Amino acid sequence: xxxxxxxxxxxxxRFRDVGLLLRALTHKSYKNExxxxxxxxxxxxxxxxxxxxxxxxxxxxxxxxxxxxxMTRLRAxxxxxxxxxxxxxxxxxxxxxxxxxxxxxxxxxxRSANLEDGxxxxxxxxYLDGGVEAAQQLLHRLxxxxxxxxxxAEADKDEKSRLQEWAQARLGVTPRYRIVAELGPAHxxxxxxxxxxxxxxxxxxxxxxxxxxxxAAARAALESLxxxx
Numbered sequence: 043x044x045x046x047x048x049x050x051x052x053x054x055x056r057f058r059d060v061g062l063l064l065r066a067l068t069h070k071s072y073k074n075e076x077x078x079x080x081x082x083x084x085x086x087x088x089x090x091x092x093x094x095x096x097x098x099x100x101x102x103x104x105x106x107x108x109x110x111x112x113m114t115r116l117r118a119x120x121x122x123x124x125x126x127x128x129x130x131x132x133x134x135x136x137x138x139x140x141x142x143x144x145x146x147x148x149x150x151x152x153r154s155a156n157l158e159d160g161x162x163x164x165x166x167x168x169y170l171d172g173g174v175e176a177a178q179q180l181l182h183r184l185x186x187x188x189x190x191x192x193x194x195a196e197a198d199k200d201e202k203s204r205l206q207e208w209a210q211a212r213l214g215v216t217p218r219y220r221i222v223a224e225l226g227p228a229h230x231x232x233x234x235x236x237x238x239x240x241x242x243x244x245x246x247x248x249x250x251x252x253x254x255x256x257x258a259a260a261r262a263a264l265e266s267l268x269x270x271x
Contacts, residue, residue, distance in 0.1 A: 071142030082163035089166030
């Protein structure tokens with residue numbers, strides 16, 4: 043409970059219903075060992091919607107000069123897996139996740155997919171416990187810290203978009219992606235993707251979804267191209 047108290051202090055929100063917070067922190071591997079518990083997957087579904095709404099509303103107010111497409115790209119950058127995992131690390135969410143023994147022993151507290159899912163579930167729990175204001179209070183603080191960095195680096199265009207723009211302008215080709223491997227058990231799948239420019243493999247990457255693996259492959263290709271230029 044001391045860990046939960048400290049965690050709530052970092053959130054800036056004291057839960058009226060601590061059971062909601064515990065559910066948000068409960069990974070499905072924990073439920074497998076404690077069937078009486080409820081895991082965080084339903085809260086994750088709700089939290090995803092809360093995230094997108096709160097971040098979209100914040101962007102609309104914070105950046106009145108951005109066009110729709112620019113806001114869409116920036117929102118995507120702010121709510122993608124890497125950003126949510128970064129927010130979770132900042133809050134110390136991994137340390138309070140409720141994990142099964144196997145997941146714990148295999149490094150589950152640092153696993154990006156667990157951090158992302160837990161953060162989304164936390165947003166759902168915040169909304170249910172304190173309304174949209176509670177979710178806004180935390181999210182505004184977190185996104186404020188990275189939005190300007192993303193804009194200044196033009197990272198609001200995701201890696202796939204930037205690679206496509208470069209490849210079409212320089213080579214006259216459109217990048218093609220293919221999933222070349224699926225690793226791990228069904229509950230913790232890792233996908234391996236390659237990106238091709240013409241017939242050449244330009245980059246390879248891994249992720250816990252096909253989309254994340256493709257972004258990682260595009261990022262590897264961009265890094266390689268930067269080194270060559």
